[in-house]
Each structure stands twice: as structure tokens, then as C-alpha cells.
Amino acid sequence: xxxxxxxxxxxxxxxxxxxxxxxxxxxxxxxxxxxxxxxxxxxxxxxxxxxxxxxxxxxxxxxxxxxxxxxxxxxxxxxxxxxxxxxxxxxxxxxxxxxxxxxxxxxxxxxxxxxxxxxxxxxxxxxxxxxxxxxxxxxxxxxxxxxxxxxxxxxxxxxxxxxxxxxxxxxxxxxxxxxxxxxxxxxxxxxxxxxxxxxxxxxxxxxxxxxxxxxxxxxxxxxxxxxxxxxxxxxxxxxxxxxxxxxxxxxxxxxxxxxxxxxxxxxxxxxxxxxxxxxxxxxxxxxxxxxxxxxxxxx
Amino acid sequence: xxxxxxxxxxxxxxxxxxxxxxxxxxxxxxxxxxxxxxxxxxxxxxxxxxxxxxxxxxxxxxxxxxxxxxxxxxxxxxxxxxxxxxxxxxxxxxxxxxxxxxxxxxxxxxxxxxxxxxxxxxxxxxxxxxxxxxxxxxxxxxxxxxxxxxxxxxxxxxxxxxxxxxxxxxxxxxxxxxxxxxxxxxxxxxxxxxxxxxxxxxxxxxxxxxxxxxxxxxxxxxxxxxxxxxxxxxxxxxxxxxxxxxxxxxxxxxxxxxxxxxxxxxxxxxxxxxxxxxxxxxxxxxxxxxxxxxxxxxxxxxxxxxxxxxxxxxxxxxxxxxxxxxxxxxxxxxxxxxxxxxxxxxxxxxxxxxxxxxxxxxxxxxxxxxxxx
Numbered sequence: 001x002x003x004x005x006x007x008x009x010x011x012x013x014x015x016x017x018x019x020x021x022x023x024x025x026x027x028x029x030x031x032x033x034x035x036x037x038x039x040x041x042x043x044x045x046x047x048x049x050x051x052x053x054x055x056x057x058x059x060x061x062x063x064x065x066x067x068x069x070x071x072x073x074x075x076x077x078x079x080x081x082x083x084x085x086x087x088x089x090x091x092x093x094x095x096x097x098x099x100x101x102x103x104x105x106x107x108x109x110x111x112x113x114x115x116x117x118x119x120x121x122x123x124x125x126x127x128x129x130x131x132x133x134x135x136x137x138x139x140x141x142x143x144x145x146x147x148x149x150x151x152x153x154x155x156x157x158x159x160x161x162x163x164x165x166x167x168x169x170x171x172x173x174x175x176x177x178x179x180x181x182x183x184x185x186x187x188x189x190x191x192x193x194x195x196x197x198x199x200x201x202x203x204x205x206x207x208x209x210x211x212x213x214x215x216x217x218x219x220x221x222x223x224x225x226x227x228x229x230x231x232x233x234x235x236x237x238x239x240x241x242x243x244x245x246x247x248x249x250x251x252x253x254x255x256x257x258x259x260x261x262x263x264x265x266x267x268x269x270x271x272x273x274x275x276x277x278x279x280x281x282x283x284x285x286x287x288x289x290x291x292x293x294x295x296x297x298x299x
Numbered sequence: 300x301x302x303x304x305x306x307x308x309x310x311x312x313x314x315x316x317x318x319x320x321x322x323x324x325x326x327x328x329x330x331x332x333x334x335x336x337x338x339x340x341x342x343x344x345x346x347x348x349x350x351x352x353x354x355x356x357x358x359x360x361x362x363x364x365x366x367x368x369x370x371x372x373x374x375x376x377x378x379x380x381x382x383x384x385x386x387x388x389x390x391x392x393x394x395x396x397x398x399x400x401x402x403x404x405x406x407x408x409x410x411x412x413x414x415x416x417x418x419x420x421x422x423x424x425x426x427x428x429x430x431x432x433x434x435x436x437x438x439x440x441x442x443x444x445x446x447x448x449x450x451x452x453x454x455x456x457x458x459x460x461x462x463x464x465x466x467x468x469x470x471x472x473x474x475x476x477x478x479x480x481x482x483x484x485x486x487x488x489x490x491x492x493x494x495x496x497x498x499x500x501x502x503x504x505x506x507x508x509x510x511x512x513x514x515x516x517x518x519x520x521x522x523x524x525x526x527x528x529x530x531x532x533x534x535x536x537x538x539x540x541x542x543x544x545x546x547x548x549x550x551x552x553x554x555x556x557x558x559x560x561x562x563x564x565x566x567x568x569x570x571x572x573x574x575x576x577x578x579x580x581x582x583x584x585x586x587x588x589x590x591x592x593x594x595x596x597x598x599x600x601x602x603x604x605x606x607x608x609x610x611x612x613x614x615x616x617x618x619x620x621x622x623x624x625x626x627x628x629x630x631x632x633x634x635x636x637x638x639x640x641x642x643x644x645x646x647x648x649x650x651x652x653x654x655x656x657x658x659x660x661x662x663x664x665x666x667x668x669x670x671x672x
Contacts, residue, residue, distance in 0.1 A: 196360055198406070199359075200358055200359075200381070200386070200387040201407035201458070202381050202384070202411060212395055215397045216397055
């Protein structure tokens with residue numbers, strides 16, 4: 001046990017044989033104690049309400065599938081569900097387009113500029129969501145900053161507030177950090193010498209980017225997109241304040257059912273539908289992500 | 300790949316007075332180097348000496364700030380890397396992790412729009428040449444370092460570049476694997492006839508591989524020559540110290556024009572050589588030119604120079620022995636004696652002897668000592 005024997009495998013390769021693992025004693029409790037606080041919190045504030053809401057969707061006012069029959073039988077619910085997914089997809093797209101070059105620049109600049117860029121990303125987190133959204137109201141409204149500037153430049157004003165465009169802009173701004181940070185962490189790990197190698201093999205700069213850099217950064221795009229998309233599905237404040245009746249998202253309907261109409265069962269059913277459709281979407285995206293991770297996570 | 304290739308299809312390289320300045324740091328200071336078609340040229344030097352910068356300049360990764368650079372007879376200054384058609388092998392393999400070995404090797408062919416049947420054939424040939432045919436469907440992460448580097452080599456030669464650049468390709472591998480791959484690289488060079496430019500800081504590797512070696516120091520080339528020329532006839536103290544072991548002695552020199560006498564801590568050695576330049580010279584001796592004998596042991600061969608000292612280290616090498624002897628002036632002489640010679644113990648009082656003709660007189664260069672670790 002004092003020296004690890006050397007094994008000759010093939011010419012030119014000598015591998016140290018791993019020593020047998022030290023004798024196992026009792027299974028230590030340490031790790032369990034360390035994860036306990038988080039587990040307790042999750043069960044209390046996520047697990048219990050989730051179970052309760054799901055139960056109510058089947059049990060109130062009577063046992064059965066009545067709430068689901070109602071949900072799928074009411075056209076407005078389906079329109080809003082579809083719109084919720086559409087808006088979330090748009091927000092995800094806008095976030096990818098804005099975050100990708102931003103994250104790339106973060107990997108390319110010096111530490112000081114990078115700090116400034118990180119701060120710019122994080123500042124929105126330090127401002128309450130309501131305040132942030134209200135400032136978007138000021139910017140986007142018909143007599144707001146943007147339209148005043150457009151009129152000043154001799155252009156016709158654009159209707160932004162209480163439209164889906166306004167909602168997408170506001171939500172994308174709030175969710176942008178969730179796209180930038182995973183993208184940055186993946187891009188930071190990409191070896192730029194690979195791009196140099198591609199160039200030496202005959203690739204134009206754009207070709208080197210699309211054939212080497214972009215595929216290697218896709219895990220970050222997927223990770224960020226999943227986070228942004230799922231968070232966007234449940235957005236409440238921003239669509240409620242920036243949107244109009246034609247940009248209502250599912251959370252607003254849930255709130256309406258539960259708080260205004262006291263229909264806990266129907267609200268619960270909506271929540272369950274949203275949750276299940278999210279899971280289905282994730283399951284569809286999973287094989288794609290798994291493959292990308294297998295290939296690119298190997299350096 | 301051998302059937303459609305003849306030896307001698309490599310490109311000549313002409314590096315003429317090339318400079319590269321970053322701000323106030325001069326990475327390359329007026330470097331000139333001619334490389335013949337099909338030659339195996341090694342750029343040897345310590346880190347920061349300019350050898351990798353030279354390689355990057357030839358590859359097109361670095362723009363030069365002065366001079367001219369010709370590859371295959373025409374200037375490539377201002378031509379971007381992807382249009383130079385030069386193969387490059389990097390120390391860190393630089394295989395694309397999201398592509399299989401086969402797709403990695405096919406990459407330069409796909410860029411050149413080679414038809415897929417032809418592409419497959421050439422990928423297969425290139426992988427055969429580096430003995431990696433069985434691995435075409437693996438991902439780089441599933442290969443060892445040596446295997447990855449062989450794939451990188453296949454990828455760099457598959458498009459038949461007339462010039463192959465290698466930047467410390469074996470630097471990250473263990474010694475045994477390195478020695479085996481050196482022979483592989485030599486074989487591939489022989490089979491392809493391509494011009495190879497190889498960067499390393501390992502003098503042994505340079506001696507094993509190269510037709511000629513260019514020794515770099517502080518952004519300049521100190522000397523270009525075959526391994527034998529650099530070992531036997533070093534032009535500068537730096538080259539002498541970088542290639543092989545050497546004993547370097549300093550002392551009071553007197554020259555009468557044809558012969559020189561140097562006094563070292565009270566002992567005088569003489570040789571029929573002239574002083575190089577004006578400054579104080581250093582006396583350089585290779586280990587196998589020195590011999591040891593017990594002190595006070597009568598008079599040995601006449602005409603030999605003698606310096607007295609004490610053995611401080613005795614190493615048995617199998618093929619002989621290596622001794623370190625501390626001389627009276629405090630400097631260390633390195634002596635290699637062949638098998639069967641008398642052996643000496645640590646602490647023994649000895650005389651180091653050498654023939655004047657075997658000594659080299661070189662201009663002193665204090666930077667030569669500092670650069671070495």
C-alpha cells in the first residue's frame with residue numbers, strides 16, 4: 001500500500017494503478033446535515049403548496065376533473081396559454097440576441113471592464129421589480145420618453161405600452177441576467193486557440209465562428225434559454241403593468257381566479273396545466289441538450 | 300498517402316530582418332532565417348526568446364512590425380492565416396471537442412470543398428499515417444494526450460500543406476511517450492517531404508529531430524547550424540550553455556597573437572588560439588574533452604593543461620561516469636569519463652586535464668547565465 005505499482009499498457013504509456021480505496025467505515029451523516037436546511041425550506045415553501053394546489057384542482061368544489069374540463073372548454077384560457085408560451089419564446093429570443101455578444105465581450109475584456117459589465121447586469125437585481133416595471137411604463141407610454149424622442153426626430157410615435165411588444169421588452173430586460181451569466185460561464189471555458197486552429201486550417205473568421213465557437217457556446221445558450229423561458233412563463237408583475245387585455249398571461253388569469261373569484265380549484269388547475277406543459281417542453285429539449293453537453297463539456 | 304507524394308515538395312521560407320514590437324517590448328529583433336524546402340528546422344530557445352513569436356509570424360497569427368517574410372517564394376506579409384495554407388500543430392492539441400476524430404481531420408478538407416469520396420479517402424490515409432485509424436469515431440475527450448496530438452498532426456497534414464509548423468507539440472506529454480512520438484514525427488517528415496518548422500525548449504528533442512537548429516535568445520537568433528555544429532563549434536556562450544553540458548572558466552587572459560594563456564586562481568592554462576574580440580574571454584570545455592587524475596600522481600602526459608580541484612559529485616551513468624569538480628576559483632568543472640576508466644570518490648583531490656586544442660575561447664556574455672534556470 002505504500003507504493004503504487006506501475007503497469008505497462010502500450011509502448012509509451014505508463015499508468016499508475018490506483019490504490020484500493022481506504023477501508024470504509026460508517027456512512028457519514030455530514031452531507032445530509034449540510035443539505036438539510038435547504039431541503040426543509042424547499043419542502044415547506046415549494047413542496048407543500050404544490051401538493052396542496054394540485055389536490056385542490058381535483059377536489060374543489062367537488063372531486064373530479066371539472067376544473068380541467070372547464071379550462072380546456074373555455075377558449076380564452078387556451079388563447080392565453082398559447083400566448084403565454086409565445087411571449088416567453090419571444091422574450092427568450094430577445095435575451096439570446098442581446099446576451100450573446102454581451103457575454104462574449106465579457107470574456108474578451110480585461111478584469112476592470114468585466115467588473116463594470118457584470119455590475120451592469122446585476123444592478124437590475126437590486127431594484128425592486130415593481131419600481132423597474134414602473135420605470136418602463138414611463139419610458140414606453142404614449143407620451144413617454146421613447147415616443148417623445150421619436151416625435152422630436154420627426155418620426156411617427158409607436159404604440160408600446162399595453163402591447164405584447166412592450167411586455168416582451170420589459171420582461172427581456174428583467175430576465176437578461178439569467179441569460180448572460182450562464183452564457184458567460186460557458187464562453188469563459190471555450191479555448192480561443194481552437195478558433196486560431198480553425199483559421200490555420202483554412203477557415204475564414206466567420207466560418208471559424210460558426211463551425212467552432214458557436215457550437216461550443218450552445219450549452220450556455222440552452223442553459224440560459226431554459227431558465228429564461230421557464231421564469232418568463234410565470235411572470236406576473238411586468239405583463240400586468242405593461243400589458244393590456246390582449247397581452248394577458250396565464251399568471252394574471254390565475255390571480256384573477258384565486259384572489260378575485262376565490263376559485264381555488266380552477267386556479268390550481270391552471271397552475272398544474274402550466275407546470276405539466278413546462279415539463280413536457282423540457283423533456284423535448286433534454287435530448288438535444290444532453291448531446292451538446294456530451295460533446296462540448298469534454299475538454 | 301505516400302504514392303502521390305515525392306520528397307522535396309516542401310516550401311522554402313525566407314525570414315528577412317523581421318521585427319515584432321509590442322509597445323516597448325521587442326519580441327523579435329531583426330531576425331533573419333532561411334529554411335530550405337523539405338528541411339526539418341527547429342527553433343530552440345528558452346521561454347520568451349522569440350521562437351514561438353517567429354512561428355506565429357509564419358503562421359499568420361501575428362503581424363510583423365518590420366522586415367519581410369516569404370513562403371514558397373512569395374511574400375506572405377499581410378495575408379491572413381486562413382489563406383496561407385500552412386499546417387499548424389499546437390502544444391495544447393486544439394482539437395475541436397464537439398467533433399469526432401474523423402470530422403476533425405476532415406475539417407480542412409471540407410473548407411476546401413473537397414468532394415466527400417475523396418475527403419474520406421484522404422482522412423483515412425492521414426489517420427493511417429499517424430496510426431490512429433481505429434479512432435475515427437471517437438471524440439477527442441476519449442483519447443489520451445499522445446493520441447490527441449497524433450490526430451492533430453493528421454489534421455494538419457491532411458490538406459497537403461507545403462509547410463508544417465509545430466509549437467512544442469510534445470511539451471505536455473511524459474518523457475517516454477515524447478521520445479516515441481519524436482521518432483514518429485521524424486518518420487512522417489521523411490515520408491511527406493514537407494518543410495517542418497518545430498519549436499521547442501528541449502535541446503535533446505532538437506538534436507533528435509532536426510536537420511538544422513536555430514538557437515533563439517532575447518528575440519534574436521544566436522546561431523543556426525546542425526546539432527553537431529552547435530555542439531562542437533558554438534559561436535556564443537549562450538549556445539554553448541544551451542546545448543549540452545559545458546564547463547565555463549573565466550580568468551586573466553594574455554595573448555601574443557597566436558596563442559593565449561589564461562590564469563585561473565593561480566594556475567595557468569595555454570592554448571594555440573586567438574582571443575575572440577576585445578573583451579575578457581571565457582574558456583569553454585565539453586565534458587568528454589576533460590579527464591581526471593589523482594593529484595600528486597606524478598607527471599601525466601606532457602602538453603596537457605591541468606587545474607586542481609575536489610570532486611563534489613560522482614554519478615554513475617552506465618555508459619560511463621559523470622563528475623563535478625570544484626576548482627580553486629570556485630567554478631565547477633563537469634567531466635564525463637568513459638566506462639573502464641579509473642573511478643573517483645566525492646571529496647577526492649584531483650586534477651582536471653585537457654588539451655589546449657579542445658578548448659573554445661568565446662566572448663563573455665553575462666546574459667547567458669541568467670537566462671538559464
